[in-house]
Amino acid sequence: MTDASLDAPLRRQQAAVRRIAAKRRLAFAVPAVILAYLVYVFFAFDIPGLADRARLDNAAKLVADSYSHKVHVTRDNRSGEITVSKEGERRGTFPPEMEPEWIARDDGGARVTLEDGHAVIFGADNGAVYVHPEVGRIEAQASRAGGVEIDRAPETLPDWISYSSSRLDITTEAGRMTVTRNRTEVFRYFFGWELFWFTLDSPYYDRTPVEILFGPQLDPERANVTGAWQDFWGNGVWRHADVAWAMVETILMAFLGTFGAAVVALPLAFVAAKNFTPLMTLRFGARRAFDFLRGVDALIWTIVLSRAFGPGPLTGSLAILFTDTGSFGKIFSEALENVDDKQIEGVTSTGARPVQRYRFGVIPQVMPVLLSQVLYFFESNTRSATVIGAITGGGIGLLITQAIITQKDWEEVTYYIILIVLTVMAMDWLSGLLRRRLIKGDAG
Numbered sequence: 001m002t003d004a005s006l007d008a009p010l011r012r013q014q015a016a017v018r019r020i021a022a023k024r025r026l027a028f029a030v031p032a033v034i035l036a037y038l039v040y041v042f043f044a045f046d047i048p049g050l051a052d053r054a055r056l057d058n059a060a061k062l063v064a065d066s067y068s069h070k071v072h073v074t075r076d077n078r079s080g081e082i083t084v085s086k087e088g089e090r091r092g093t094f095p096p097e098m099e100p101e102w103i104a105r106d107d108g109g110a111r112v113t114l115e116d117g118h119a120v121i122f123g124a125d126n127g128a129v130y131v132h133p134e135v136g137r138i139e140a141q142a143s144r145a146g147g148v149e150i151d152r153a154p155e156t157l158p159d160w161i162s163y164s165s166s167r168l169d170i171t172t173e174a175g176r177m178t179v180t181r182n183r184t185e186v187f188r189y190f191f192g193w194e195l196f197w198f199t200l201d202s203p204y205y206d207r208t209p210v211e212i213l214f215g216p217q218l219d220p221e222r223a224n225v226t227g228a229w230q231d232f233w234g235n236g237v238w239r240h241a242d243v244a245w246a247m248v249e250t251i252l253m254a255f256l257g258t259f260g261a262a263v264v265a266l267p268l269a270f271v272a273a274k275n276f277t278p279l280m281t282l283r284f285g286a287r288r289a290f291d292f293l294r295g296v297d298a299l300i301w302t303i304v305l306s307r308a309f310g311p312g313p314l315t316g317s318l319a320i321l322f323t324d325t326g327s328f329g330k331i332f333s334e335a336l337e338n339v340d341d342k343q344i345e346g347v348t349s350t351g352a353r354p355v356q357r358y359r360f361g362v363i364p365q366v367m368p369v370l371l372s373q374v375l376y377f378f379e380s381n382t383r384s385a386t387v388i389g390a391i392t393g394g395g396i397g398l399l400i401t402q403a404i405i406t407q408k409d410w411e412e413v414t415y416y417i418i419l420i421v422l423t424v425m426a427m428d429w430l431s432g433l434l435r436r437r438l439i440k441g442d443a444g
Contacts, residue, residue, distance in 0.1 A: 067411040069194040118174035250395035254381035257320025269332030294326025313394035375431035
């Protein structure tokens with residue numbers, strides 16, 4: 001044996017040792033890099049300061065507003081008029097004979113009784129007193145010239161009282177009072193979404209389902225069921241008809257964008273597939289076009305197209321179409337490159353034309369992938385259309401944006417979010433059913 005043949009096992013052994021050592025170093029290096037990145041994120045994102053920035057009181061108000069409603073007792077400090085309404089809505093204003101019993105009016109003023117011994121007294125001269133069972137009376141006086149004055153030194157106020165010369169805000173578990181130059185307002189919270197079914201001017205307000213279904217006719221001009229449905233659907237506070245149409249508009253936005261992208265991407269995918277387009281220049285151009293379309297996020301396309309075509313649902317559909325065309329083009333072209341040539345050859349042997357070869361030899365093979373991806377993207381785009389609609393001014397996203405910007409109570413936002421979640425769940429069920437029926441031929 002030669003020296004070279006004797007050294008070969010030794011060299012292989014040394015190479016194996018080096019590979020093992022490299023893998024060992026890599027096994028330590030990867031966790032070390034991840035740990036270093038997490039340490040960087042910890043300080044770069046100021047995670048230690050998160051506790052200082054957190055406003056748990058605002059979070060608690062947000063959660064409470066999502067499942068409860070407020071009754072507003074408002075005094076106009078300019079006219080002295082006192083009104084009582086639900087959520088401050090004009091359609092939710094109580095007529096005098098329907099005002100809650102915990103509000104007692106007197107000459108020029110009123111007493112608002114809150115829970116646990118708390119109360120607010122409206123004076124006749126734009127004065128207001130918050131009665132706290134432990135702290136006592138906190139008196140405030142509003143005037144056009146002097147702003148808001150209180151009977152205590154600001155430095156002695158507890159943390160649940162916010163005060164400046166232009167505004168007083170008292171927030172307790174029993175309720176809330178705000179005083180400004182123009183308005184004094186008391187809020188009392190109650191569980192539930194008030195006026196969700198009927199407004200105060202409806203004859204069906206505060207009626208039980210049994211009374212509506214089986215009781216005497218409440219409106220002489222309408223049957224109970226018909227009238228109740230009309231008043232519910234035309235509810236001026238919750239706007240159920242407008243919300244339903246906005247939800248349909250969101251689904252249509254996702255539908256047009258998704259299936260329009262599939263129609264555009266399918267023929268282009270043949271151009272990008274190696275086994276159907278031998279010319280490299282065409283394949284390169286098609287693939288780079290797909291990269292460009294999906295590389296720009298749908299929100300960016302929404303902003304660009306809004307400047308070009310103006311706001312509206314169609315602009316949102318085009319934004320989804322542009323982005324999904326790039327995604328579908330890549331998915332479809334990869335599926336086409338993996339088709340079985342034997343099936344195509346079998347169709348060709350019958351004398352089929354090129355279009356027929358594609359129709360009967362290619363499309364049946366890729367159809368399960370195409371349908372599965374298109375239906376999944378449709379379900380996903382139903383969620384995305386909500387955000388896109390907030391930018392383009394269409395669909396349920398617009399209503400959510402309006403409710404947030406106008407400082408509406410968060411039960412309306414919660415209502416819209418619940419509708420979106422239910423719609424996505426329905427789309428998930430429907431897309432699964434369609435996949436089973438179209439792909440497997442199974443209706444179960």
